[in-house]
Amino acid sequence: xxxxxxxxxGRWSGVHAANGDDAVADTAVNDLVSILDAVEVxxxxxxxxxxxxxxxxxxxxxxxxxxxxxxxxxxxxxALAGLQRLEQECDEVISGGPEARVDLHHRHQWFVVxxxxxxxxxxxxxxxxxTFTNVTVFRxxxxxxxxxxxxxxxxxxxxxxPLVVLSADQRIESGNRAFYTMFGVSRDETQGVALYxxxxxxxxAATLREQLGEMLTGVHASGPVEVEDVVxxxxxxxxxxxxxxxxxPAHSERRxxxxxxxxxxxxxxxxxxxxxxEEELRRSEAFLAEGQRLSLTGSFSWKVATDxxxxxxxxxxxxxxxxxxxxxxxxxxxxxxxxxxTLLEKMVEQARDGLNDFELQYRLVMPDRSLKYLHAVAHxxxxxxxxxxxxxxxxxITAQRLSEEALAKARSELAKxxxxxxxxxLTASIAHEVNQPLSGIIxxxxxxLRMLDADPPNLEGARETVRRTIRDGxxxxxxxxxxxxxxxxxxxxxxxxxxxxxxxxxxxLCVSDLHRSRLALESDLAEDLPAITGDRxxxxxxxxxxxxxxxxAMADVHDRPRRLLIRTERDDGEWVRVSVRDAGxxxxxxxxxxxxxxxxxxxxxxxxxxxxxxxxxxxxxxxxLWAEPNDGPGATFSFSIPxxxxxxxxxxxx
Amino acid sequence: MMDxxxxxxxxxDDESVRESLPDLLRQFGFAAEAFTSAEAFLASDLVSETxxxxxxVAMPGMSGPDLQQExxxxxxxxxxxxxxxxxxxxxxxxxxxxxxxxxxxxxxSEAALLDAIKAALGRPEHRPxxxx
Numbered sequence: 001x002x003x004x005x006x007x008x009x010g011r012w013s014g015v016h017a018a019n020g021d022d023a024v025a026d027t028a029v030n031d032l033v034s035i036l037d038a039v040e041v042x043x044x045x046x047x048x049x050x051x052x053x054x055x056x057x058x059x060x061x062x063x064x065x066x067x068x069x070x071x072x073x074x075x076x077x078x079a080l081a082g083l084q085r086l087e088q089e090c091d092e093v094i095s096g097g098p099e100a101r102v103d104l105h106h107r108h109q110w111f112v113v114x115x116x117x118x119x120x121x122x123x124x125x126x127x128x129x130x131t132f133t134n135v136t137v138f139r140x141x142x143x144x145x146x147x148x149x150x151x152x153x154x155x156x157x158x159x160x161x162p163l164v165v166l167s168a169d170q171r172i173e174s175g176n177r178a179f180y181t182m183f184g185v186s187r188d189e190t191q192g193v194a195l196y197x198x199x200x201x202x203x204x205a206a207t208l209r210e211q212l213g214e215m216l217t218g219v220h221a222s223g224p225v226e227v228e229d230v231v232x233x234x235x236x237x238x239x240x241x242x243x244x245x246x247x248x249p250a251h252s253e254r255r256x257x258x259x260x261x262x263x264x265x266x267x268x269x270x271x272x273x274x275x276x277x278e279e280e281l282r283r284s285e286a287f288l289a290e291g292q293r294l295s296l297t298g299s300f301s302w303k304v305a306t307d308x309x310x311x312x313x314x315x316x317x318x319x320x321x322x323x324x325x326x327x328x329x330x331x332x333x334x335x336x337x338x339x340x341x342t343l344l345e346k347m348v349e350q351a352r353d354g355l356n357d358f359e360l361q362y363r364l365v366m367p368d369r370s371l372k373y374l375h376a377v378a379h380x381x382x383x384x385x386x387x388x389x390x391x392x393x394x395x396x397i398t399a400q401r402l403s404e405e406a407l408a409k410a411r412s413e414l415a416k417x418x419x420x421x422x423x424x425x426l427t428a429s430i431a432h433e434v435n436q437p438l439s440g441i442i443x444x445x446x447x448x449l450r451m452l453d454a455d456p457p458n459l460e461g462a463r464e465t466v467r468r469t470i471r472d473g474x475x476x477x478x479x480x481x482x483x484x485x486x487x488x489x490x491x492x493x494x495x496x497x498x499x500x501x502x503x504x505x506x507x508x509l510c511v512s513d514l515h516r517s518r519l520a521l522e523s524d525l526a527e528d529l530p531a532i533t534g535d536r537x538x539x540x541x542x543x544x545x546x547x548x549x550x551x552x553a554m555a556d557v558h559d560r561p562r563r564l565l566i567r568t569e570r571d572d573g574e575w576v577r578v579s580v581r582d583a584g585x586x587x588x589x590x591x592x593x594x595x596x597x598x599x600x601x602x603x604x605x606x607x608x609x610x611x612x613x614x615x616x617x618x619x620x621x622x623x624x625l626w627a628e629p630n631d632g633p634g635a636t637f638s639f640s641i642p643x644x645x646x647x648x649x650x651x652x653x654x
Numbered sequence: 655m656m657d658x659x660x661x662x663x664x665x666x667d668d669e670s671v672r673e674s675l676p677d678l679l680r681q682f683g684f685a686a687e688a689f690t691s692a693e694a695f696l697a698s699d700l701v702s703e704t705x706x707x708x709x710x711v712a713m714p715g716m717s718g719p720d721l722q723q724e725x726x727x728x729x730x731x732x733x734x735x736x737x738x739x740x741x742x743x744x745x746x747x748x749x750x751x752x753x754x755x756x757x758x759x760x761x762x763s764e765a766a767l768l769d770a771i772k773a774a775l776g777r778p779e780h781r782p783x784x785x786x
Binding site for chain 2 (some may be wrong): 067239431435436437438439440441442443446447450451454461465468471472475
């Protein structure tokens, strides 16, 4: 280091020698040399003859110059050999040309070499001064910046969504590849063009311009903006634009990054979906309305707090109100049948009190005085605000009610017809079967008498006719046995029955008949009856027969009340008894047993077969049927059957 | 007043009647014959001999009214008394309207039978005597 310094001083001394004042000059030179040696920038002076004149310490340290290099051309020094055109540049500077710059790469370091003139005080150019500025770090940072920029550009260009940077007046600064592709334009032709001029649609452009203006000038973020009908390379598209203000430290000008999203397909799908769901809603509303119309069921909602009532069209039709009229509770009250209004009021009060589902049937009196039967079912709920609301369905059951009544009437008429018909057919067939042998018996008996009365009596003939009489008598008896067997052939249809219910049905069937005969029917049905297993229809036939029998027995009673009592009760054990008590002519004890034989009758117009068939039905239910005289007038006919035939021992109740 | 030898024919599918009625008729003094069916009667040689026909209404094969019709067709105008075990009151007027003398519902009394036969034989235009 010391050696090199000496060398420098020696060389710079040459400079100073021209001054002539040695002492002062010596100090000045020393200071100058110190300064120059302290500078980290290498400095080399080239003489007019293009040889190295002198250099400072940095030149020795960085470029490896030594004193022996003085007087040699720079090209001979390895460090400076790489300086292209140095001599030419030096010549130009020395001959008064402008200073020049040359790049130098030396030992992984980059320098910018400034070539300037060395001028004496008399303005004579004595050489060229080379100053070496180290730009290695600067250059690396520039290269890095370039690399970063290229990376960013690549990234931006691979982004599918178009992006563009706009200036404050909405002119295009730079866009990514997707942006240029979208609009079908090149970077060069759109540089500085206003974005809103790209789409040809005036309205869309105006909207876009306005929206962008707000984004650029406003402080608030306005959020994405949807712009329809933007003309792009793909035709008219709906774009979603979003803007992000860019603040760059070096730029005072506001810029904005605008992103584009093509939402045309999404919008179309949404529109189609909206259309579809709207259509579906319309359809389901139509279905509901049609369903209500067909099922004669209306519906309503009732907000209890405000008495706000909403009705379906069908409910308006049911009530006969003009569709759309605001409905009030008063209007409803005015339509309800007076007998049902209390019921309705009670229901309304209860509904107001709390969350109770309710159901009721009531009638309306229409303006033409006709009646409507309605069945309402209401469900309580809380609406989104927590208020009590009822949703209800109201069905017009008038037709159903009328047909039920008609059905009941038809059924009772049918039962009557069936009774008459079956009895008629039965009577005819029994008559034929029995009349044939009877006819024989009578004829034979008459013949027999005549044969015995003859003189002389024809005893042989008489015996023959008596034999025939006996035979015909047996034949008649066989007919009855056959008939009874016929009745007991019916299959029983067994089910679990409540005899009270069975009895009530029979009463309902024949109550009008009884009334017509001016009979007072009372019923006394025990509540604790066990269920029994039996054939509903056959047991009803038995009860019907007993009632009819009792009714017939009182046909000629005029001097006392014609009372009929039907009673059900629990017998000893698991037996159930049904009895029918009349106040009729009664039965004498001798006839009691005969009474139940087939074809025995105390009545002039009947065959008495009913009781016989009844008995066979009851016996097939493992029960028994009997008659007993009352303490007062009339008789009581009863049957008793076990509730569970399987558990019955062959013991009837006493 | 009554031709004791008049032939009364009985047509009935019921055996009791076929056995008992001719005996009674004979006790009354009539000649009597019984036939099991209308066809059997028509096949016999006693059709023209018969002064009165006791005819069952319902029989297998040809019925009583069928036989009546056939006899009319053959111009054999025999007075007919129907006998029936079907106690249907609507049958009687219908049969009387078609020219029957009477219609007896089984079982019938001796008196009713005798009255009917007398009425049949009393018809002046039909009194064929038994061939002698």
